[in-house]
Amino acid sequence: MANFIKAYNNDPSVGHLSTPITSSAVTRAILQNLPAYRFGLTPLLRGLEIGLAHGYFLIGPFVNLGPLRNSSISLLAGFFSTIGLILILTLGLTIYGLATFQDEKLDSTTNFDLQTKTAWNQFKGGFFVGACGSAGFAFICLSSIPTFTVT
Template sequence: MAATTSPMASQLKSGFTTKALVVPKGISGPALRGFPSPRRHTSFTVRAIKTEKPTYQVIQPLNGDPFIGGLETPVTSSPLIAWYLSNLPAYRTAVNPLLRGVEVGLAHGFLLVGPFVKAGPLRNTEYAGAAGSLAAAGLVVILSMCLTMYGIASFKEGEPSIAPALTLTGRKKQPDQLQSADGWAKFTGGFFFGGVSGVTWACFLMYVLDLPYYFK
């Protein structure tokens, strides 16, 4: 039995140790060797490198509090922008609302005359100056009426100012009197007076003194 199995065992052993040539049938070509063993795949993990210096965010929540709902940007947090906005009449809380309204009205009334003179329906007639001045004064009246309606709808007579008495940093301040019925009424009256005065001053400079302005 051992004699009969030894040639078979040696044949199987030689078959496993040597690579046999596989000749495809019906295909003319060179002989193919047996399939090689599968290749070994390696895996690695890519990790971000930690920077030694912490990164600086240009846009941050206002005062570091995301629940305020505002953002600090290089524009809104710039000292120059803050200085400019704090000097506008709407944000000068220490000034009487009447004077603030006069200042806003003078600027708007003075600038409204030119567009009505040059772009109005009577711009090509000799009445362009008078018609433009009257139209600008009429717009000042309409804006004053709109301010009055807003004050009646937003503020109740006799109630204190609804402006916050605390800043975002927790500092106490005097509430803005503009955010009350009396303060808004003073602002509206000042706007009407300043607007009409601005229109009158622009008309006086252009058509009474006859100064060489472009908007004539």
């Protein structure tokens, strides 16, 4: 086991261990295909794709595990709870953007970097629209499935 785990780049002061998982080409390929790291996406598209994934899967726990799970309005309550959580998450993105990006970078030549105030606002808007849209799509999909009751 000790032969597989060593210091990253053989430098013990880095504070990162190089393991077969963290150093593999498969792990690197998976991480490079995530929307946060994919090359060539605008901040709006990054936020939209991340929001689509989150909004679609957030509704399930609220519907199945929420306090109204055994009522006839569990799907509607889960949908509204999901929209509420999306609003809270977007508020958190807003606060982070206000605290981190005080001034606009003047030397920014690319629009693909999330390190500016304008790009962060585009990312935040894309996240909100994508998350609300996919939560609505999941609501429509779930409302067309008949419910089964166990007796």
